Amino acid sequence: LSWALDGAAAPVAAVARLEATMPAAGRLDERTVNEPTQRPAGGPELCFDDVSFHYAAPSGGDGPEVLDHLDLVVPAGSSLAIVGQNGAGKTTLAKLLCRLYDPQQGAVEVDGVDLRDLDIGAWRARLAAVFQDFIRFELPLRDNVAPNGAPDDTVRAALADAGAGGLADLDTPLAKGYDGGTDLSGGQWQRVALARALCAVRLGAGVVLLDEPTAQLDVRGEAEIFSRLLAATRHCTTILISHRFSTIRQADRICVLEEGRVVELGTHGELMAAGGRYHTMFELQARRFATGAAADPDEEGLVFDVLT
Structure with a gap:
């Protein structure tokens, strides 16, 4: 047995020595921290200044530009919706x-x-983000709702804001494998994820970022949730x-957005009056719903393919 253990330990030790000499891939740039001692009240102004970015190609080297000299300003305390075809x-x-x-170029x-000059932990504490593939604990x-802890009243208020006030008792495990546990539907889980973001806002987060977090809700349900969210985050800077x-x-x-650049920017009324890309997309989707087409989470590609 000892010879087998020695044989297994040797490659493990070799890998450990190798890892110690290798730089971490994708390590974020570490700069002098410029972070106020107190968290600023309200939402900040966000600016993407001449931002370019590409992912690494599977075969090595640089892949195509995903963001190409992007310029975009989100005023403090305002809400911005972003649309565009896949990619x-x-x-x-x-x-x-x-x-x-x-x-790789420019700055957020x-x-x-510059975001790179802020303490990364302090910045993320100011940011409430929900992605489509959010974590289900x-x-x-x-x-x-509050992975880092929060008063029960704050948790309940966040659930109510997300339209999930009567979902379950706060002590109920969200997994059937536990005593007294329960499982949730996809739409119910999405409301819990939104409550997580709203709880963070109640605890002081000033930036809210939602990336397709309500794809499993129907159209009316999503519109209702976003109305609630805007009301609860009036003081925040929100990106949807x-x-x-x-x-x-x-x-x-x-x-x-189109090919990594801003091609149109304005209010709903302004973009509809301009008769451009947004107007075309809006009218196409309105016709699909008018004819009874199902709202499918994968519908995005179908909607925007007419613009290519």
Whole structure:
């Protein structure tokens, strides 16, 4: 047995020595921290200044530009909806804002400060983000809404804001494998994820980022949830990525992305009057719903293919 253990230990030790000499791939740039001692009140101004970004190609080297000299400003305390066909760069923009990646060119700025100059932990505490593939914890409802802890009254208020006030007791495990546990439908889980973001806002987050978090809700349900969210986050800077125009028309401004650049920006009324890309997409989706076409989470590609 000893010879077998020695044989197994040798490659493990070799890998450990190798890892110690290898730089971490994708390590974020570490700069001098410029973070106020107190969290600023309200939502900040967000600015994407000449931002370009590409992912690594599977075969090595650089892949195609996903964001191409993108310029976009989101005024403090305002809401912005982002639309565009698959591959336009919407989710990549969201990932840069969360600082999961840094841009290869340009800068993402928060109130005029380069995001790379802010403490990453402090920044993420100011950001409430919900993606379509959000995490579902096999834990009590309380811990799914407030993973880092929050008063029960705050958790209940966040659930109510998300339209999930009567979903379950806070101590109920959200997994059937536990005593007294229960499972939720896809739409119910999405409301819990939104409650998680709204709880973070009640605890002081000033930026809300939603990337297709309500795809499993019907059109009316999503529009209702977004109305509730806007009311609960009036003081925040909010970015919503969605392909349902009944929802995004409620935002203060709407941005149309195409090939990593902003091609249209304005209010719903302004973009409809302009008769451009947004107008075409809106009318096409309206006709689909008018003829009884089903709202499908995978419908985005079908809606925007007419623009290519």
